Amino acid sequence: MATPPNVSDAERWEREKFARTPERDAPFSTISGEPIKPLYTERDLPAEPGEAIGLPGEYPYTRGVYPSMYRGRLWTMRQFAGFGTAKETNERFRYLLEHGQTGLSTAFDMPSLMGHDSDHPRSLGEVGREGVAIDTLEDMDTLFSGIPLDEVSVSMTINAPAAIMLAFYVVAAERRGIGPEQLAGTIQTDILKEYIAQKEWCFPVDPAMRLVTDMIEWCAGQMPRWHPISISGYHIREAGSTADQELAFTLKDGLTYVEHAVARGLDVDEFAPRLSFFFNAHIDFFEEIAKYRAARRIWARELRDTFGARDERSLLMRFHTQTAGVSLTAQQPLNNIVRTAIEGLAGVLGGTQSLHTNSFDEALALPTEAAVRTALRTQQIIAEETGVANTIDPLGGSYFVEALTDELERKAYEYFATIDELGGMVEAIKTGYPQREIADAAFQYQLEVESGLRKVVGVNSYTEGDDQDTLLLRIDPEYEVDQVRRVQASRARRDSERATAALERLQQAARDPQENLMPHLLEAARAEATEGEMVQTLQVVFGTYTESPAF
Amino acid sequence: MASSTERKIRVVVAKPGLDGHDRGAKIIARALRDAGMEVIYTGLHQTPEQIVETVIQEDADAVGLSILSGAHMTLVPKVMELLHAQGVDDVVVTVGGTIPSDDVQELKTLGIAEVFTPGAPTQQAVEFIREAVRRRHAST
Numbered sequence: 001m002a003t004p005p006n007v008s009d010a011e012r013w014e015r016e017k018f019a020r021t022p023e024r025d026a027p028f029s030t031i032s033g034e035p036i037k038p039l040y041t042e043r044d045l046p047a048e049p050g051e052a053i054g055l056p057g058e059y060p061y062t063r064g065v066y067p068s069m070y071r072g073r074l075w076t077m078r079q080f081a082g083f084g085t086a087k088e089t090n091e092r093f094r095y096l097l098e099h100g101q102t103g104l105s106t107a108f109d110m111p112s113l114m115g116h117d118s119d120h121p122r123s124l125g126e127v128g129r130e131g132v133a134i135d136t137l138e139d140m141d142t143l144f145s146g147i148p149l150d151e152v153s154v155s156m157t158i159n160a161p162a163a164i165m166l167a168f169y170v171v172a173a174e175r176r177g178i179g180p181e182q183l184a185g186t187i188q189t190d191i192l193k194e195y196i197a198q199k200e201w202c203f204p205v206d207p208a209m210r211l212v213t214d215m216i217e218w219c220a221g222q223m224p225r226w227h228p229i230s231i232s233g234y235h236i237r238e239a240g241s242t243a244d245q246e247l248a249f250t251l252k253d254g255l256t257y258v259e260h261a262v263a264r265g266l267d268v269d270e271f272a273p274r275l276s277f278f279f280n281a282h283i284d285f286f287e288e289i290a291k292y293r294a295a296r297r298i299w300a301r302e303l304r305d306t307f308g309a310r311d312e313r314s315l316l317m318r319f320h321t322q323t324a325g326v327s328l329t330a331q332q333p334l335n336n337i338v339r340t341a342i343e344g345l346a347g348v349l350g351g352t353q354s355l356h357t358n359s360f361d362e363a364l365a366l367p368t369e370a371a372v373r374t375a376l377r378t379q380q381i382i383a384e385e386t387g388v389a390n391t392i393d394p395l396g397g398s399y400f401v402e403a404l405t406d407e408l409e410r411k412a413y414e415y416f417a418t419i420d421e422l423g424g425m426v427e428a429i430k431t432g433y434p435q436r437e438i439a440d441a442a443f444q445y446q447l448e449v450e451s452g453l454r455k456v457v458g459v460n461s462y463t464e465g466d467d468q469d470t471l472l473l474r475i476d477p478e479y480e481v482d483q484v485r486r487v488q489a490s491r492a493r494r495d496s497e498r499a500t501a502a503l504e505r506l507q508q509a510a511r512d513p514q515e516n517l518m519p520h521l522l523e524a525a526r527a528e529a530t531e532g533e534m535v536q537t538l539q540v541v542f543g544t545y546t547e548s549p550a551f
Numbered sequence: 552m553a554s555s556t557e558r559k560i561r562v563v564v565a566k567p568g569l570d571g572h573d574r575g576a577k578i579i580a581r582a583l584r585d586a587g588m589e590v591i592y593t594g595l596h597q598t599p600e601q602i603v604e605t606v607i608q609e610d611a612d613a614v615g616l617s618i619l620s621g622a623h624m625t626l627v628p629k630v631m632e633l634l635h636a637q638g639v640d641d642v643v644v645t646v647g648g649t650i651p652s653d654d655v656q657e658l659k660t661l662g663i664a665e666v667f668t669p670g671a672p673t674q675q676a677v678e679f680i681r682e683a684v685r686r687r688h689a690s691t
Contacts, residue, residue: 110569110620114596122598125625126569199571199595240574326574330669363669364649365621439577446578450672459670472651475621549594551564551577551584 010041027453031284032242033444034407040399046406052297053402056392059304060297062405063393064351065316070389074102075347076354077379078155078320082107082131083366084479085486086142089132093147095369099376103185105155105356106143107131107366108165115161115202117532118483127480130366131157135487135530140168141175150178154185155230155320155354160202162189163211164534166219166228167521186227186276186320189215192253192425193232196434197239199547202535205426207510207542211517213260218518220271227276229257230320236434237280238326240442243287244408246280248415249425249434251298256425258307268307272314279352281343282324288343289395290404292319292350298409320354321347328363332458333470336360341378348382349395355379365472432550439551487530494528502527503537510541560684563614565593565602567630570620575647579615582673583680599629606634606642612684613643615676623650624657631661643683645676 018038029035046052054060057067066072079096081104082089093104108131111123117135118127127133134140144154149172158165166187170180191208194200201208212229219228233250241249254275261271279295281288299317303309323343328336337360344357357375359367367375383389395401422428429435448454455461502524509515517538524534564580566573573595584590591609593602606614616627627646634642646658647667655666664683667676 110622114569116569122569122596125622126620129621199573238574364651439574442574443578443581446582446673450674456670460672469652546596547594549592551580551590551592 007043010039010043014038027448030243030287031282031445031454032244032287032441034244034287034404040403042399044399044403045397046402049397049402052406053396059312059315060300061316062293062297063396065296065318065353069351069392070348071392074383074389075352076103076153077101077376077383078103078105078153078354078356079372079376080105080107080157080322080356081372082109083473083475084128085133085483086139086145088128088479090143090145090147092369092372093144096372096376097147097152099373100380101376103153103155103354104147106157108156108158109133112165112531113158113160113200115164115531115535117530118480118487120532123480125480127483129475133479133483134165134168135483135532136490137168137171137525137528138490139486140165141172144172149173149176150182152184154183156185156187159188159191159194159198160200160208161531161535162187163215163517163521164525164531166215167518167525168531170223171522171525180223180226182225183223184225186230187215188232188278189229190232190253190257190278192256192429193235193250195429195545195547196236196249196253197241197438198235201545203539203542204545205429207538208545209260209426210513212257213264214516214518216257216261216271216274217264217266218516219274220266224274227274228271230276230278231257232278234278234280234322236438237282237324239438240326240445241438242441243282243284243291244411245415245434245437245441247291247295247298247408248412248419250277250279251295251302251412252416252419252425254299255302255306258303259424262307268303268309269311269314272303272307272309273311273316276353277317277319279319279321279347280324281321281347281350281352281355283327283339283343285342285346286401286404287408288346289350290401290408292321292347292352293393293401293405294409294412295319296351297405298412318353320356321350321352322356323347323358325358325362328358328360329456329458330363331463331467332465333360333363333467335458336363337374337378340375341382344378345382345386345388348388349393351393361470361472364470366475368471368473432548435550490528491530498527499524499529499533503529503533506534507537507540510538560588560613560681561591561609561611562588562680563591563593563602563606563609563611565597565605565614565616566595567597567599567602567616567618567626568620568622569596570618570622571595572619572648573617575619576615576617579617579647579673579676582677583615586677586681588677588680599626599633602630603633603637603639607637607639611642612687613645613680615680616644616646616648618646618648618650621649623648624654627658627663628661631663641687643680643687645680645683647671647676
């Protein structure tokens with residue numbers, strides 16, 4: 001039987017064989033700056049592989065959250081979509097479902113994300129441009145017209161006003177005779193990463209955290225099939241963080257939400273099974289796979305050992321993945337199909353539960369139908385043609401991948417310690433710590449690209465070849481005119497007394513930190529209060545938030 | 552009057568509208584500062600009125616509008632309109648962001664000196680602003 005190479009074998013190999021050939025001129029580090037060795041051997045595996053690597057569906061879940069993974073069920077193909085008004089997005093939803101998508105994911109426009117109705121002065125020119133405009137319960141109903149909410153899992157990417165959008169969704173379903181306990185899906189809700197990276201807020205941090213805990217608490221009791229939060233690293237990465245920062249800040253945010261819910265009086269096992277995550281799939285292939293595996297291991301350990309979770313489902317770091325928007329180039333856009341395919345593959349080899357693949361035209365605009373079809377087909381090709389889903393965690397035991405997994409885990413714990421010294425994540429955010437780390441990493445990466453150290457094909461290398469003018473999706477300004485008319489008609493038509501009374505009760509409830517706001521938001525939704533009205537009502541009590549500019 | 556070679560070029564980097572994508576704006580701000588310019592970063596969620604007020608108050612030579620929300624054809628013309636209304640015609644105005652090529656032309660006819668789209672190196676923006684400000688001062 002062959003014996004594994006020992007230390008002196010590897011050293012001999014490097015000295016006598018490998019060193020004979022000069023290395024080519026390349027950084028030999030990941031996109032995050034992690035130096036990579038020429039070779040990994042058995043010596044690079046964890047000291048206790050049985051414990052650290054384990055088996056799928058068993059603690060510490062490095063190899064996957066479920067015992068059967070894709071042998072039992074493929075990941076959900078869930079393309080993020082939204083533009084114009086509810087009618088246009090409903091059409092795009094139906095197109096995607098017809099083409100084989102298996103879950104919905106809603107992109108909202110900037111005014112909706114920031115808590116403004118479409119006729120608010122700040123909404124001018126912004127309505128329907130980055131996503132769908134949702135001002136009212138009626139809009140939410142139109143958005144899901146002809147879509148069975150008790151059968152299709154729906155994700156909604158909204159954070160600061162998430163509680164309001166959830167209220168609209170629950171009441172829209174209620175009107176169709178579907179109870180909240182039947183609804184499957186996710187609402188993003190992760191407000192900490194907004195202050196850190198995505199920068200979409202309505203309120204200051206502390207009241208915003210109260211709202212998140214209200215949602216987690218209410219959903220724990222009322223919506224057993226729903227994820228009240230999707231703790232996200234995607235946006236942190238898009239803002240320019242490294243992979244280890246994405247991993248560390250995301251998990252620390254998650255642990256912070258757990259702390260707050262436990263402080264509220266909830267038992268960890270009451271709500272932790274419904275927490276979910278959302279990671280980026282960037283272009284450095286193996287680093288991403290290692291990142292997801294490290295995330296599963298860290299989360300399982302922390303929930304079991306730090307929070308004392310006893311229910312196995314509380315330990316599972318289940319996640320959605322989106323391929324990296326920042327990796328897409330405006331130059332030679334067809335190259336983006338390749339990038340997205342490789343990134344999507346990393347998500348799959350990393351064991352994601354759900355995947356969005358970007359369209360090739362997204363460096364400059366929202367995707368056309370044709371482009372998003374190719375993005376969806378990319379997932380279908382990975383699933384049906386490549387064979388990668390035939391076995392669970394195919395890269396488990398890879399010397400390189402296990403070493404990278406361990407290294408990312410180690411770096412994450414260093415960040416945890418730093419953040420703890422700062423007084424926890426909320427305090428760290430208030431002092432600007434994660435924001436600065438991200439800005440520094442983003443600048444460092446930019447320097448590397450501009451010096452030519454990091455090659456970006458089509459941008460600073462291989463720039464030959466005309467860019468054929470890609471036909472981009474244009475947002476018709478009529479959508480805004482139409483939506484403004486619609487929200488104003490809705491306000492004129494409704495029972496104003498009922499709406500006003502509901503908003504007053506909402507405001508009173510907001511003043512009492514012991515009140516869970518969800519029932520009051522549901523009442524306001526039933527009374528056809530608009531999103532903007534509910535946000536403004538809460539702002540009377542909570543205040544607003546302005547970030548101190550820093551670069 | 553002091554020549555432009557003695558006075559640091561003053562640049563306002565601004566984020567108009569609801570757009571929260573500030574990665575590029577912060578990088579450009581650092582690059583301009585590292586190139587020896589005086590940079591005033593407005594932070595997020597600025598109205599066109601707020602931006603123009605900052606430009607005037609800070610006696611800016613140039614302003615970079617960073618916008619990735621698709622709302623540029625409403626917000627940028629509004630900034631230009633307000634600058635003209637205030638009689639501020641000698642500021643170099645540039646735009647950076649996710650701007651389709653069709654819109655680049657139209658923005659230039661409104662008086663935007665240059666549009667920097669995804670992949671444009673920061674040094675390109677730095678050099679452009681330096682040259683454009685020099686030219687403006689030379690002609691006064």
